[in-house]
Amino acid sequence: MRRYLLNRAWQSLVTLFLATVVVFLGVRALPGDPALALAGEDRTPEVLAAIRQQYGLDQSLPVQFWHFVSNALHGDLGTSIRTGTSVASMLRTALPVTIELSVLAILLATFLGVGAGVVAAVSRGRPAEWFANAIALIGLSVPNFWLGLIAILYLSVATGLFPASGFVPLLEDPIANLHHIILPAVILGTGLSAVIMRQTRSSMLDSLSTDYVRTAKAKGLPPRVVIGRHALRNSLIVVITIVGLQLGGLISGAVVTEQIFGLPGFGKMTIDAVFQRDYPVIQAVVLVTATSYIVINFLVDLLYSLIDPRIRVGGESA
């Protein structure tokens, strides 16, 4: 177990290091003088000199890289060239919105996906299965930003059930906060719930045909107990893996969802930065995303190995 963990942690660190190098070199790959790009429209010689000094662009690449990493480790991710505020403080206001949106979307998707998957597996060959499968396939195929657009058109603009855009912080007014964020979370969760449903269904079908489920049935246990305690529990491992694997898609989805619903989160910050050519912000956004992705995946693997001992063994022999 310990060896597996150390090995996995080491792999994550290597990946993190490589990702940092990529981000660092990415900004240096900008066409022309990076100082010009970083300065935006304000290109007086004094500003350029100040930027070169601030970013250490007059030093060698390894030295620059060292400064980049040590600044990032100290929480200094640079300053926006548009607003002049520090990227770290922008993240402090934007990230909670995105985290709330994503967590809510994952919870809704898991609830819906597992439920529909169990129904589909249990009612094999009946209309309920066919219906659940069809819904899942459509959920997988519908562009969720389009679904968001339609939802705004018919649920917000036409009926006024939900606000079309805007955000209220959770701590300020929890009810209003939920009212603003529930529709975006449902929209963001559609694709994920379809994936979870399909996986739950297929792994439920696998567990339903195992010997221990047959034994449980033969003992005369009621179907609810057989399905819930014997079959479903073993299928749930899959859900954790799926959520881990779909995380990248979820981050991408959150960017679009925030854009449509005008939520002031990480995604909106990212897109705004691209259109304003705010390079320090773009650099920080890419770095933060890659880091959180690597860390969360490590945690998912940890959780996975805690639940399923076979994974640890597999990891150790590898």
Next chain:
Amino acid sequence: MTAAAVPTARFHHDASRQARVIRRLRRNPLAVISFSVLVLALFVAVLAPWLAPYSPEQTDFANTFSPPGTSGHLLGTDDLGRDVLSRIILGSRASLEVGMLAVATALLIGVPLGLASGYVQSFDAVISRFTDLLLSFPFLILAVGLAAIRGASLGNAAVAIGIAQIPGIIRVVRSDTLRLKSLDFVAAAVVDGAGDLWVLTRHILPNATSVVLVQATVAIPSAILGEAVLSFLGLGIQPPAPSLGTMLATAQQFAARAPWAAILPGVTIMVLVLAFNVFGDSLRDALDPKESRE
């Protein structure tokens, strides 16, 4: 060499197997319907310039926001009086173009890396780190970075989507290579004195085709969705060129006035993606050896 599974007919790329797969597909109504939709879409995409009743960029300020059914405009017009049907036809063509370009990029890089990773032990660790690295940049973030460095365009969108799909291709090709490597016919070829490259291209790759094919049918629809998202955000195909994503972005501003301009391109994307997904599912079922007990 341990005696693993005895090579059976299904490990050979023979005509009888292909015939069985096609027979199974033809018996599945969903496969037939989705395949027909895809053939039709391809047909429309190839003949798009001749099929579209108008030029997709031709504006007509006297006829803005005409509802569907207006004479001469089957699906209505948008905010600039452009014909929605023509824009959907050329937009679908762009979607398919990006989808195929992205997946071709991913296959070109992913298949050799997957083969190398599964077959040559010493490459495995390096390629795994490379895969992890790619995975740590979600596709949209990759596209954001690429757009920041190289500008937003159809080509860059396709590259970003393609790069994001490389890990998936590597993973399936790697695991199939590992499986095939342990089979007797590969061992026989090695004993026979075949070199690594020969074994990989003559014995492993042909037998891994079905896995690659299924992965590609799954990857194309996700690339199409990716293109729509990027163009919608302004990071993909640039207006006034028609793209289903950019159509939705403009339609969003006028959605209450001209809902058709917001609904129809979305439905088109959904039908395209759904057809690929349904066909991919059917293909996987038809290729699955577990289902071969007919």
